Amino acid sequence: LTPLNKTQVKSLAPQLKRENVKAVAVALLFSYINQKHEREIGKMLKKSLPKIYVSLSSEVAPEYREYERTSTAVVNAILMPIISNYLNELQRKIRKLGIKAPLCVMKSDGGIATKTIASKKPVGIVESGPAAGVIASAFYGRLLGIKNVLSFDMGGTTAKAGAVKEAKPEIISEYEVAGKVHSGRIVKGSGYPVRHAFIDLAECSAGGGTIAWIDKGKALQVGPISAGAEPGPACYGKGGKQPTVTDANVVLGRLNPKCMLGGEMKIYPKLSEKAILKEICKKIRLELTEAAAGIIKIANSAMAKILRIVSVERGHDPRDFVLMCFGGAGPMHGCALAEELNIAKIIVPQNPGLFSAYGLLAADFQNTLVKAIMKLIDKVNVENVEADFQKLELKGAKLLEKQHVPKMYMRFIRQMDLRYFGQSYELTIPTSKPLTTEILRQTVEKFHKKHMAIYGYAVKEEPVELVNLKLVAIGLIKKPKLKEKPLSGEKPPKDAVTARRKVFFEKDSSYIETSIYKREKLKTGNRIDGPAVIEQYDATTVVYPNWTASVDKFGNIILSAKNGGN
Structure with missing residues (x-):
């Protein structure tokens, strides 16, 4: 190891002070292998400039890609003073109101973090708002016994889509920020790459405004x-x-x-x-x-596209999913989007405009730890990898302890980033513990299957490379319980209909005399045949012809296609 040039590092402090630099990103070429020098630089800068924020690439994104790692560290550094000041002020105001509960923040990976961790690693809360909506969709899906959910959030400026497969949100490892291209997916070169766990979201400029x-x-x-x-x-x-x-x-x-x-x-x-x-x-x-x-x-065409991005382009058939529509404008467009994608069932939660807040209540503490390996599978020493996973678990447990999570509520999920040798991208595959030669073989087989599902081919003869080990450290929290409502008859109360007006529907290319319902008046078990419009304080649900709306025991509106979505 070449010794660190401490004189050179010390000479930076006066220059940073003169230029009133508030945050610094430190990224050394091989710090993903050995963090020692980055940590030394960080300590020296903090000693000379106590108020400066320091973002170390080896802590923020300890992976081998130096450009992406550096970019992530820089984005993190830019955000550190902004988010720290914001969260400090927010906590001050919360305490002033007499609220003593700890302040937690939603993260882009669908977990939550304490104020301290969010302030140190604010890059982890980019796109955290939309992530909460997907977590809420997963939570409601589990509540209703639905494993596959397409989450659709339409507000005033944008529409966002995400997928929940087998009761778990789909996760990606890279995102681009501050790009000029407005797209429903990562477009290489459109912004600054960030290597971090993100819920897989697609977005388009289609909102009410x-x-x-x-x-x-x-x-x-x-x-x-x-x-x-x-x-x-x-x-x-x-x-x-x-x-x-x-x-x-x-x-x-x-x-x-x-x-x-x-x-x-x-x-x-x-x-x-x-x-x-x-x-x-x-x-x-x-x-x-x-x-x-x-x-x-x-607008519907653009929104259908983002739903396809998180389903079809990820190797999933949207017909196998239920559409969760929320946001102030989402329920108005649900039937049109479901018909476009041949989805037979839609859920409109009780409070669509506030639905993402449920995600904050349902999210667990979550931390993703990474260790770069960069070895072909046939060169991997299983015992060494198992030891590496155990070290990551110890680190994960310490992180959760700092967030006051009792051991009985700690859970650890092991993953491997795998790719065919020579590829520039990898797939994250879950694996089991303890790692054995057989479990490693099964993990590689899962990789081949996922590669086939997403890209349409798998080459089992090609050597497979283990790029990273990942450990997701989860601290379970108590979930909110929704009250079940007593069952009423299928026929809605007379006072539920507040008006009738002409509403235009595309398939008929004409205005149809349509009953307008007040959602607050609808009871559990009530059934409405479309066309209909259901109004409430924070949203409007449009029920298309050939669709029915019913109210379930939790107050959700369930929209069902009479033709089964075909």
Whole structure:
């Protein structure tokens, strides 16, 4: 080992101080093998500059790819002062309210972390908001005995999709941040790579506030620009002039033409019509209904694409999944998306606009530890790898102890990153303990099967390389219990129907006289045949013709296709 040039490191401190540097990322070429020098540099910098934040690549992403490891350390360094200050202020305000419970933060891998860990490794909370929605979908799926769930969250600016397979969220190991390309998946070169465990999410610019517009080629486009909350869609009456997805839904009769948020917010349908007529109809000679339906069709197409990304492109058949629709706008588009993907069943949770918060309540403490190996499987010493896994378990246990998790609630999941020799990407495969030659063989066989499912081929004759060992250290927490409601009859109460209005449906290409229901009035066991619209404070559910809606014992709306989704 070449000795560290401490004089050179010491000379950096005055320069960093002069330039008022608040955070530093340290990345040495072979630190994934030996952390000693990075740690020494970190200690020396902290000694000279006590207030500086130091991000070590060997702690943030101890993997062999130096560019991705460095990029991850840099992103982490950028976030450290921001997140630390934010969480400190948040905790101060929480304490001021008299709340003494520890502050925990949602992570991108679907777990939670204490304030201390989140502040030290903030790169782990990138995309943590959408991750909570997928965890909530997994939690509800387990509650209802459903193992495969497609999570769909549509809000004001974007729509997000994720997959839960065999009751577990799908996880990826790399993401790109701050990219100029807005895509539903990682696009190489579109941003800065981050090596970390992320729930596999796909995203598109299709939310309630997404603006529809005509491009230079006279084609109708939807997104990526959003009207936001201020001024918002034209129908809000706050000065918005551009037509949005929400305005299109107002014109098509799907949203209440008088108010939203249970009557707290007035709606102006004429402003929606005016915006679409001026910005769309006049420019490409479409009728008002045609233009509004076109906006919804384009938005639905983009959202169906992200659902395909997390299902079809990952080797899964969407017909084997149930669609969980939430977010303020999600339940309005659920039936259209399910029909596009031949999904026969949709769940709309009791509070769609607040659903992601359930994910925070259902998430466990979770830490992923990594050790780089970089050896061909036939060169692997099983005893050495087992010893490495045991060391990772000890580290994982210490991390959970710091988060006050009792030993009886600790769980450890072992994984291996495998690839065919020469490939630049790997697949994460679960493995068992203790590791034996037979278990290693079974793990490699799982790799071949997963490679076939995702990429359409497997080459069993090719040598397989063990890239990383991974250990997921989990601290189980007590899950919330949902109250079951007493069963009523199939027929909804008379006062559940609040109005009737004409609603446009694509397959009929016409407006249909439709009953409008108040969700709060519906009882467990009630059944509604589509077409119907179910309104509540935080969302609107549109039940298409040839679909039925029923209320389960937890208050969820279950939408079922009469033709089985075909």
